Amino acid sequence: MSESINVTLKVWRQSGPGEPGRFETYPLENVSTHASFLEMLDILNQKLTNTGKEPVAFDSDCREGICGSCGLMVDGQAHGPDTETATCQLHMRRFSDGDTITIEPWRARPFPVLKDLVVDRSAFDRIVEAGGYNSINAGNAPDANAILIPKDRAEAAMDAAACIGCGACVAACKNASAMLFVSAKVMHFARLPQGDPERTTRVSRMVAQMDEEGFGSCTNTTECEAACPKGISFSNIVELRREFVRAQVTGRTSR
Amino acid sequence: MTLESKIPSGPMDKKWSKHKFDLKLVAPANKRKHTILVVGTGLAGASAAATLGELGYNVKAFFFHDSPRRAHSIAAQGGINAAKNYQNDGDSVHRLFYDTVKGGDFRAREANVHRLAEVSVNIIDQCVAQGVPFAREYGGELANRSFGGAQVSRTFYARGQTGQQLLLGAYSSMMRQVDNGKVQLFPRREMLDVVVIDGVARGVVCRNLVTGEFESYAGDAVLLCTGGYGNVFYLSTNAKNCNVTAAWRAVKRGAFFANPCFTQIHPTCIPQSGEYQSKLTLMSESLRNDGRVWVPLRKGDTRSAREIPESERDYFLERRYPSFGNLVPRDVASRASKAVCDEGRGVGPTGLAVYLDFADAIGRDGETTIRQKYGNLFQMYAKITDDNPYEVPMRIYPAVHYTMGGLWVDYNLESTVPGLFVLGEANFSDHGANRLGASALMQGLADGYFIVPYTVGSHIAGRKLDKVTTDHPAFADAERSCREMTTRLLGVQGTRSVDSFHRELGMTLWNNCGMARNDEGLRSARGKIRELRDAFWKDVRVTGKGQELNQTLEHAGRLADFLEFAELLVVDAAERKESCGGHFREEYQTEEGEAMRDDKNFQYVAAWEFKGVGEDPALHKEPLEFEEVHPSQRSYK
Numbered sequence: 105m106s107e108s109i110n111v112t113l114k115v116w117r118q119s120g121p122g123e124p125g126r127f128e129t130y131p132l133e134n135v136s137t138h139a140s141f142l143e144m145l146d147i148l149n150q151k152l153t154n155t156g157k158e159p160v161a162f163d164s165d166c167r168e169g170i171c172g173s174c175g176l177m178v179d180g181q182a183h184g185p186d187t188e189t190a191t192c193q194l195h196m197r198r199f200s201d202g203d204t205i206t207i208e209p210w211r212a213r214p215f216p217v218l219k220d221l222v223v224d225r226s227a228f229d230r231i232v233e234a235g236g237y238n239s240i241n242a243g244n245a246p247d248a249n250a251i252l253i254p255k256d257r258a259e260a261a262m263d264a265a266a267c268i269g270c271g272a273c274v275a276a277c278k279n280a281s282a283m284l285f286v287s288a289k290v291m292h293f294a295r296l297p298q299g300d301p302e303r304t305t306r307v308s309r310m311v312a313q314m315d316e317e318g319f320g321s322c323t324n325t326t327e328c329e330a331a332c333p334k335g336i337s338f339s340n341i342v343e344l345r346r347e348f349v350r351a352q353v354t355g356r357t358s359r
Numbered sequence: 360m361t362l363e364s365k366i367p368s369g370p371m372d373k374k375w376s377k378h379k380f381d382l383k384l385v386a387p388a389n390k391r392k393h394t395i396l397v398v399g400t401g402l403a404g405a406s407a408a409a410t411l412g413e414l415g416y417n418v419k420a421f422f423f424h425d426s427p428r429r430a431h432s433i434a435a436q437g438g439i440n441a442a443k444n445y446q447n448d449g450d451s452v453h454r455l456f457y458d459t460v461k462g463g464d465f466r467a468r469e470a471n472v473h474r475l476a477e478v479s480v481n482i483i484d485q486c487v488a489q490g491v492p493f494a495r496e497y498g499g500e501l502a503n504r505s506f507g508g509a510q511v512s513r514t515f516y517a518r519g520q521t522g523q524q525l526l527l528g529a530y531s532s533m534m535r536q537v538d539n540g541k542v543q544l545f546p547r548r549e550m551l552d553v554v555v556i557d558g559v560a561r562g563v564v565c566r567n568l569v570t571g572e573f574e575s576y577a578g579d580a581v582l583l584c585t586g587g588y589g590n591v592f593y594l595s596t597n598a599k600n601c602n603v604t605a606a607w608r609a610v611k612r613g614a615f616f617a618n619p620c621f622t623q624i625h626p627t628c629i630p631q632s633g634e635y636q637s638k639l640t641l642m643s644e645s646l647r648n649d650g651r652v653w654v655p656l657r658k659g660d661t662r663s664a665r666e667i668p669e670s671e672r673d674y675f676l677e678r679r680y681p682s683f684g685n686l687v688p689r690d691v692a693s694r695a696s697k698a699v700c701d702e703g704r705g706v707g708p709t710g711l712a713v714y715l716d717f718a719d720a721i722g723r724d725g726e727t728t729i730r731q732k733y734g735n736l737f738q739m740y741a742k743i744t745d746d747n748p749y750e751v752p753m754r755i756y757p758a759v760h761y762t763m764g765g766l767w768v769d770y771n772l773e774s775t776v777p778g779l780f781v782l783g784e785a786n787f788s789d790h791g792a793n794r795l796g797a798s799a800l801m802q803g804l805a806d807g808y809f810i811v812p813y814t815v816g817s818h819i820a821g822r823k824l825d826k827v828t829t830d831h832p833a834f835a836d837a838e839r840s841c842r843e844m845t846t847r848l849l850g851v852q853g854t855r856s857v858d859s860f861h862r863e864l865g866m867t868l869w870n871n872c873g874m875a876r877n878d879e880g881l882r883s884a885r886g887k888i889r890e891l892r893d894a895f896w897k898d899v900r901v902t903g904k905g906q907e908l909n910q911t912l913e914h915a916g917r918l919a920d921f922l923e924f925a926e927l928l929v930v931d932a933a934e935r936k937e938s939c940g941g942h943f944r945e946e947y948q949t950e951e952g953e954a955m956r957d958d959k960n961f962q963y964v965a966a967w968e969f970k971g972v973g974e975d976p977a978l979h980k981e982p983l984e985f986e987e988v989h990p991s992q993r994s995y996k
Contacts, residue, residue: 119907120907120908121569136633136635138632138633138745139633139635139636140637140743142637143635143636143637146635146637146858147635150856150858150859152902153856153858153900153902153911154856156900156902157902158902158903158911159902159910159911161908161910163425164599165424165429165431165598165599165600166429166431166433166434166598166599167598167599167637167638167640168434168640168641168739169739169742170433170434170520170523171424171429171430171431171433171434171598172426172428172429173424173425173429186742188738189742193739193742193743195742195743195745197745218569218908219907219908222908224425225425225426226425226426226546228426229426229427229428229534229544229546232530232531232534233534233535233537233538234538235538236531236534237489237490237531237532237534237535237538238488238489238490238531239535240485240488240489240532241410241413242406242409242410242413242485242532242808242809242812243481243485243808243809244488245481245484245485245487245488246484246488247484248443248483248484248486248487248493248501249445249500249501251487252498252499252500253495253499254495254497254499255495255496255497255499258492258493258494258495259492261490261492262492262517262518262524265490265492265517265524265527266518266520266523268523269426269428292490292492293490296490296492298487298488298489298490299490
């Protein structure tokens with residue numbers, strides 16, 4: 105494999121919220137194939153700065169695939185072509201010399217663009233605020249081993265808890281549904297005994313908030329699962345529906 | 360000014376109980392009359408905001424990310440220590456305390472460390488109740504593993520994502536208080552100044568990173584939970600946006616900075632691969648439980664790892680430190696790796712790497728077991744390097760990871776500015792000259808859940824605080840100075856990018872103030888930093904405008920602070936003429952190359968007072984006394 109490649113970037117530029125956007129084309133030469141995708145954008149930004157142009161704004165922080173800050177549509181795929189890979193962990197060795205790469209922000213009404221590739225994902229925080237927690241004050245907890253949790257149950261909870269809240273599931277869905285995100289949070293708690301006391305109100309409130317934020321309905325096409333950098337399973341959505349119906353039938357629906 | 364550590368009297372294991380009783384209380388009905396400003400929402404900030412909200416205070420939480428869940432605590436992999444002794448292997452509060460004081464090379468404050476060990480057990484209880492899915496055994500009880508610097512298994516973990524899960528726990532508790540109306544979130548705000556009125560911290564000025572507006576907020580206490588300064592080295596395992604700005608601006612308002620030279624170089628990071636590299640990636644220390652570290656016995660051996668027979672390998676950690684082996688503390692492991700690379704026995708294209716080999720563990724336990732334990736770490740390694748660590752050994756090299764130094768605080772976690780509290784990595788108090796693995800998460804949560812909620816109350820109840828609003832002229836002054844700095848940065852209109860200055864600063868520090876330091880190098884580094892700072896203000900190019908989302912401007916402001924702070928870092932490193940923990944002075948080492956501490960002359964905390972940019976800072980010493988753990992030469996042999 106060649107150690108460096110030339111690529112052409114088509115990047116979404118938008119000066120601010122609600123402003124009209126457009127694609128700009130930038131050729132980029134001699135990009136090391138060992139560079140990460142975001143390092144490639146760093147190189148572009150360095151070049152733009154050197155020529156007095158404004159660099160491309162994009163969110164990123166940990167660059168280890170865990171903080172969930174980064175998130176780009178790369179050639180129409182959320183986080184790009186690799187499975188279970190956040191944009192920051194995508195590497196240029198995945199691309200070939202001469203490729204044209206199209207880079208866009210997440211496209212979803214509940215995630216308005218703030219600038220270029222930066223979007224506002226605070227809708228996710230508001231969904232968590234609507235019951236995505238166990239009500240336990242500091243100092244009230246019983247001994248950590250007082251309630252035993254079978255290993256497989258703890259592992260299943262962890263599988264759901266691994267969500268990084270990046271929003272790729274929403275971006276990948278043609279309905280901009282947030283079902284995978286919401287189901288991961290609901291099922292994380294539902295699989296643990298500690299989540300039981302608020303199990304009913306939690307799912308009702310979180311789903312209501314999801315709807316209020318303007319996310320669309322699930323399409324059942326599982327594109328969300330395919331795009332998820334943490335491999336959150338679509339089966340969470342199936343179980344979320346069960347949790348939701350259970351809450352409607354058996355419990356209170358609001359606080 | 361004399362530093363008052365406010366360590367309570369009495370026996371070590373009774374100090375915190377006694378102090379909690381002595382602290383003044385705010386009555387439940389009065390708490391709602393007070394506002395507390397929390398800056399940063401990592402483990403320390405989120406846990407503090409949640410707990411203070413639970414107690415009834417009004418909390419305003421500020422963070423520069425789009426969501427509190429993105430704070431860098433999320434990247435911690437390996438685990439969190441607690442003296443639960445669930446493994447029945449001889450652990451206790453006293454042992455965790457002892458290990459931490461010793462691991463910190465006798466440069467931490469004993470009373471703080473003891474308190475940390477005491478509350479460690481409550482943290483695990485709290486996190487489990489929140490729904491943190493820690494690893495468990497088949498019987499349903501919590502699992503533990505061992506970590507560097509300890510001979511017991513006291514580390515709790517959630518796969519390789521412990522920091523993430525703990526932060527999501529703290530974040531969810533905080534969001535509950537948002538739901539309850541007790542905590543108000545201020546996303547995409549960067550704190551640029553602390554407002555001090557009548558000598559007490561009463562507010563902050565933030566830049567709204569979306570609109571570019573400067574905003575003032577008033578309160579009765581300010582909590583800085585803003586993390587460490589590792590990014591002063593440019594390349595580190597810290598997230599890209601980690602910075603010293605909040606802490607440094609506090610220093611300019613009278614807070615003292617303690618022990619900045621105590622920086623931790625983590626032994627197991629993925630080596631640098633090219634000039635374009637933006638950051639370094641940590642491979643959890645937990646890997647050293649099963650991975651064996653080695654280099655070829657012979658210099659310049661270019662054979663691939665698998666071609667080198669057992670007899671021609673040097674498992675240098677096991678050889679030099681037989682009782683701790685691959686699990687020696689981080690500073691010791693990092694220096695040993697550097698030493699073999701300096702001898703020309705490093706591996707990989709740059710020669711700046713050593714092997715971390717899992718072949719024996721896979722042979723012993725099977726690939727499935729290793730995959731269960733470290734699957735996501737192996738996957739991360741494979742993604743970055745394109746190597747398969749199940750088949751070939753990982754290549755690792757030390758990298759800047761954590762900073763033990765930070766703002767000086769007393770036993771109440773209060774800085775030299777009354778009303779300004781500092782939590783987590785941003786303060787200096789618990790890890791001395793070297794932090795043990797899995798102790799950062801413990802400290803952040805201890806400070807936020809179980810310590811500051813008590814001590815802030817005493818500040819509020821004990822001091823007569825007049826009502827202050829943002830109409831006070833001190834806010835307008837602070838806003839003006841922030842605005843002036845932004846205007847100045849945008850006005851230079853030079854030719855060099857912010858990033859290029861940052862890389863140069865990082866290189867200067869890594870070469871002169873990294874894993875090994877000496878007087879001459881530190882002296883020359885100080886000169887270079889000054890020159891670089893002058894060059895920055897003459898020639899930096901900050902594109903765009905102030906009144907918009909401008910990431911270049913954000914980075915430029917942070918770098919401007921790093922350029923001032925870096926000078927303090929090398930001044931402190933030059934002043935401390937001994938080797939201890941992460942601070943290794945080449946002039947002070949034993950014949951075997953181990954660190955040589957000088958307790959007679961340097962058993963103190965160096966707390967530095969800012970005297971102006973380019974001026975010599977003033978040194979204040981807090982002598983350290985050890986009642987329980989008698990200082991000795993650390994030995995992991």
